[in-house]
Amino acid sequence: MSVISLGENIYQVDVNYRGEPERTSCYIILAEKAAIFETGATPGIGRLVEALKDLGVSPGQLAYIIVSHIHLDHAGGAGALIREFPDARVVVHPRGARHLVEPSRLINAARQLYGASFDVLFGDIYPVPEERVHTPEEGETLDLGSGRMLSIYHTPGHARHHMVLYDPASRGIFSGDCLGGHYPLLSRLIGRPYVLPITPPSEFDPAAFMETFDRLNRLDLEDVYFTHFGKVAGASGIIARNRELVRVYAETGRHMLAAGGGVKDIEEALWSMLWGELSQYGEFKQEQSITELLASDMGLNAGGIANYFERMKKR
Secondary structure (H helix, E strand, O other): OOEEEOOOOEEEEEOOHHHOOOOOEEEEEEOOOEEEEOOOOHHHHHHHHHHHHHOOOOOOOEEEEEOOOOOHHHHOOHHHHHOOOOOOEEEOOOOOHHHHHOOHHHHHHHHHHHHHHHHHHHOOOOOOOHHHEEOOOOOOEEEOOOOOEEEEEEOOOOOOOOEEEEEOOOOEEEEEOOOOEEOHHHHHHHOOOOEEOOOOOOOOOHHHHHHHHHHHHOOOOOEEEEOOOEEEEOHHHHHHHHHHHHHHHHHHHHHHHHOOOOHHHHHHHHHHHHHHHHOOOOOOOOOHHHHHHHHHHHHHHHHHHHHHHHHHHOO
């Protein structure tokens, strides 16, 4: 299992979520103390533990296990990982902390969404002891020693309980899902980074996303460390692309639903936009590798867009 050095004492670990490479990255940041950003799901925890050992991180050196939000592909393994590291604390948004301490609602919601695939995807979900949970305030810094300071920013839009990690040393943002997903396969096919927003049920909020993009634009940024997937340069362009596509996604959903359409119609529109964009770079129409890669994401994005407008009706 390879650990990829990204410079500035940052290391990337592919935890092979869903049994697929290039799907989910976790990151290790080293100084006097160590921090992990994202745990992934429980089945990938062995890869993280092995990576920490390969890097010479002792059980007492890992200080922080930081999760962008509590969705199980990001934080599902936190309870399992913390058992291996007695001095570490799990750093999670205040809105999400209780669901890591008592994960039954989180598990039940995910079982409804993923059905029979749940156990294979997520394995056992262990609670995190409450005394080992830290809920940071907006702008709070975490000290790794040797002058390495990391800052936390609350970034709703994908979810109300979403936060990111900013590393001034690398001018990097560990973005969770708030800057969408980067698809290495598509990037290789078209010769440039390819990024799409991530807008699943049930807390997608376009207005909150816009505030998040404004907040991130105020930081001195160069690189984005995507959970899905990998390091990509050009943070300002990535923020701008997300801003435009979130706007387009919301307008598409509004139009489709006003015309009497539903989730499937929104999904078809998202696919149409994708194929139209890719056609600028070559003949990729309906290529199987692309449809397989994006099928789940497109369905979830469409569902989140429709869910947003359903919630708006009830306000």
